[in-house]
Amino acid sequence: MDDLLAEFIAETREMLEASGGEIVAWEADPTDRARIDTIFRFVHTVKGNCGFFDFPRLAKLSHAAEDALADCRAGRREADAALVTAVLAIIDRIAAMVDAIEAGEEFPEGGDEALVAALDVSRETLPEDEPGQVKAGSNPPLHAPADTLLEQTGDSIAPARRAEAAAAQRTIRLPVELLDRVMSGVSDMVLARNDLAHRLRQAGNQPTIDGPFERLTAILTDVRDAITRMRMQRIETLFGVLPRLVRDLSAELGKQVMVDCDGGDVELDREMIETIRDPLTHLIRNAIDHGIEPPSARLAQGKREIGLLAIAARQSGNTIAIVISDDGRGLDEEKIAAKAIATGLITAAERAHMSRDKLLNLIFEPGFSTAETVSNVSGRGVGLDVVRQNLERVGGSIKVTSQPGRGTQFALQIPLTLSIIAGLTVETGGQRFAIPQSYVEEIVQASPAALEFTRMGEAALVTFRGNRIPCLMLAEVLALGEEADAARELTLVLLRLASGDLFALVVDRIHSHGDLVVKPLAPAVMKSGLYAGSTLLDDGQPVLLLDVTSIAAQHDLVSDGRARVLQPLEDETAATADAAPRAMLFTDCGGRRSAVRLELVQRIETTTTAALDRSGGQVRAVIDGVILPLVGLGDTPPPEGKLRLLRLGDGACELLHAVREVEDAVELTGALVAVPEDPLVEALTLVEGQPVALIDAHALFARHGAAPEPLGKRPRCVLPESEWARSILAPLVKAAGYEIVAEADPEAREAVTIMSEDTFEAAEALGRVPAGPVIRLRDHPEERRGAKSIYRYDREALIAALAAARTAGDPRP
Template structure:
């Protein structure tokens, strides 16, 4: 008997025990919907799993019983005692078949047609005779499995940290004794222990850790050498005991994934699809109880991805994708949480179908639906019984699965989030918060209160203060606090302000630099005490709506403090995650900077008209320069800046150096060893907006206008103003009209400065742009089958340069016929000839935006020349 079948038999025994008692409860209370849902899910799990193991007889009986339960759950058939009796008869037949499988490893021969006919008749509302009860045969060679009433886990043997448990069977003592005597190797000794016992052990160890911390703190306070040695010994023993108990509860998540490769293989054959399963982070450990709760949800999600998410090979070819679809499983620890992601590169969720189904099912009204965002509409798939499938299959389509995911995850205080892009795929992110665990944390203070900050998300601690020479200082752009840290602007979050505590002075204190996903931000703190191992307690239900806390703990002095959740703090403060980094880590193809994504913008005032805007990613620093430091070099204002002369370009006409003590706000742009300052009147704000630019009327220095923060705002043409600083940057140019359509462009450019420069200009020209930093990332997109209308590439890049990139593309593959434009600072005839020989369609010098837009228009209006 293989491991998959043994696991199935063990789980089925536990499910059958739960089903017996649940059906009795349902008979007593026919309107008990939670019990009815539990019965349906258990039978559905048995049916679905045996179908993939090729147990056709067992599947047929379970499927017929599931049909009746489905009518009960939908409310189209009343629950009656005779119906419950019929379901119990079906379960008895399942037990008989399972017993036969245990005896010889195969399904026993038997006749189930009368029982199935009775179940089918009951599903149609007919009164059918109940077949005579079936006596469950007992295995001859192996005793019946002993199944405890409570959920159980296998205790790991001392010699093997994560040994697989020996299965729910009684062994012959004589045979066991004979094996060592005959020179055989005895099997590892394991026992099945109730989760409740391990929970109690963990609780006792947690209290022991707290007591140890209290004793250590008392010893430090009283400087008692007599207790130092025994306390140190107690500390070591406590740590070893805690580690041992944790090991009995922790298992790699790969144990829950063991059956999925086989499941995906059979699913691929059944559906006629090519499916590849990519499993990452299989060694990520989590609590066994949590593992059991997520096992079935993960199975449902993988089935749904294969059935609903991935297209057929023909449809994928038509969409420009590879024939083989991918299902990605990923698990990792982040910020003290366990993150599990299930994604695919399929068709994405059908938003319009979900809207129509939600309306038809009475889940919302047309007025409410009109006000909902796309994310809110997609959330309807978590509603019980919700499905957009056209027909019910043995794989999916009954509306069971996603509600199971949500229910089981919420039982342990977790959350499940959904991201989907039509034509690109869907990713579900399951976030499980800290429960009973011991973690290392910084004890910090803000607003007079102490908190625990998990060290796993802390990149560095920075001491700030205006009185210290050379120390970073907290600055403000309008109402937003920022920190200039190593030539970058780091957004800051005031913990005291976020929690509505009394604020402290920002002249002195600390900033904890956090990394959440791909986004870095700082948390302003008053004090930092020390690091301490803390026992994590779940957040009380009354506080669970405050997402800034992931738990609470007791310190050595007996104080109860809250544990901060960096992810929750980022969301509460409006600090967005870096979508590109998130998608790349989850296995969704990296899309880099997108013209349709949210962009960080700096708003300022200068010259006539309303506010002006520039992408924040272009700006290296914000300076407030004293007027007397601005000098004239001929007709050009300059300032001595970092060992050189930096030209200061005024944005408004008639600007004169302020002189004296008056300070001049300057936006500093740098690239390699070049720098330029743009003189403005006032810096207004920093915010995130989707930059939808309407082309202007040809006014020099401006790409066009966009509605930002509710006001019409001119977006400056940074290239124009950089050109005013000298020919070392590039030639000035004027904006061009946008095309009516939005072709998709891929920009490959290793300089982040030029990416931020080119993307808004191309977006204003009517293109949808994906920007990546190197050809390797671009080739990954090609492997995923992502289509583009044209490709723009730099030439001089580390690693694979633009010439090698062009040669690779032209050698074959999805993009082999796409227009390919070189964008380079080297545009001599020999360079152009070399580029065309490599396969480039056209060659444009940096940064001639007018020539680039003209080249794109020419390339996209005619097929690639032979």
């Protein structure tokens, strides 16, 4: 919602600036039709946009101005100086209000009526003297009349506020070509830096040069990031408005539709997003209006009442694939054929020889519309032919596939003139290749046996999460020879196509992943159909970007019609599995950035070092009266004081992981790269460009996990009967993990007993020394006669004694 509002403000302000010149020209000649049209469009747009938001005053003002200008356009009224003045006053008021909205302030009440009335006054009485209010003799400046009106309504502060707000957010528009030039300049700079780095390394350590060089590197990285962001926008900004659109449309049409957007993190040119906005909206309207049946019809056909509309975006080199699929009634082949013959697109003879696919794609021909009744929603004379035209204008394409009664899929392909994509670099046959990250579902490293790798004729299959997945060997795809070693571990990259199909690609090694600037390839190379472009690695080495869709198509792994909506029931469970795993990001005690899967994190705890116990190499800590194994402390003893802990649990066992700092919960969208060298690390991944070690929870629990000690098993302690013991000693003992029991309690037999020296002596004399360990306290700091007693305020010694007593009395090994 905030995004929408910011867009509204930016758009309004942009139009205000653009119409500035028009306003001046209009003032000079109020009857100029072209100017009236421009300003009419402005107030009309503002009025329209206001409808989305709750700005009744803005709507009212723009509506009044629009009415007046519409009268002029229709010739019902003459535009004159008075009207110009009144309209300008309204435009200024709109500007002031937009500033106030942006600043989040309340715009002063009142005054609107006077402005609106000024419009009507000028209409009815044409008061010739009104411009006379402007200081006589002066060449009337642009805003003088408007300001006069504003002053009349007691609102002279508005311009000042406007200047203030404008300073807060300033934007300029730049030609994209200029950005391209800057971008390639920065790319060249990065390569020059890398070359320099290489030479510096050869020359050995040179402290005087290394410092500034490091700084240069950091600056370059920043600049590159900034430039990259300049052009790109996540397709999310487009997807964000869709749920609302779908909701409104389905409500209007009496249908129930659930929308599922996937791939919102695909980035593309801002310009391109604008270009596909309308086609996409149109296709969605179409799907809801014509595709998805009313709930009763769906139920009658054994479908779920709620229709599913899925929109998925994938990036592949220089193209973005967007698939819009519904599980509605599908396209009616016969109806399309009849219509096409009726409108003369094809002849009956041609029809007889047409494949279903070809026939369906006739719906994009100009002048084609199958809806019998033109509905309010999708039939506004804008047909699918316009959608196709719009896409083709930017070099894109659209295709439709459909199964009767099961659904329709529209597949859009949109090019990117220049694109930066997140890519994964893999190695096969000693050569590196890049794969667009958006396809990568998962990276798996396992033995062929674990994956049930089987050869079925020429094809290969693996079993992963219970599904048989077709598997391609990249070395074979690229004819790089080298027979795969049957015993060796397989590194699989699971790729999901925009059509929803999943397949695995076997590579030798995973290298890294990062942002890649995709460059086009020469036609002779593109002809192979294997590559989508090339990119330069940081060391300046060119790397080929694989065209995943095309490779899959060459191996018949793409099933046009099999979109995700066709398995709605399986999808529900799959959807949760498909969601990016979430993890808790933290800095461990060694300063390394790590993450642990969020499902494992029970709580974040804070404890004191006093609650720690190191016995037998295993550190334990007491949290809420439960003793749990503590890991992650490292070799360095923790600093005295507070300690942050993550409490991890697998359902049965719990353990604590010491952290220096808890950062945030994040989505692990990056690829997980296995790290076989470190058994406690499941994988390395990237979070916001920084490497993060994902803790291997299985190894952790296998090594350290312990079922939590239930409350009843806590060591017990019997305290002396005194106010001091109850109020001062008891909290300390409890913090050390003990349960306080009364002496008479039968459980007290094994308990640690704390008693004063004197009491102990008395008990000893009477032969009634407690069975369990005893900690003797004395009242004076000085030790007496070498007795084993602790001064009652010697905290450290007391805690140590309690810990020692627990180890001694610990029922566990």
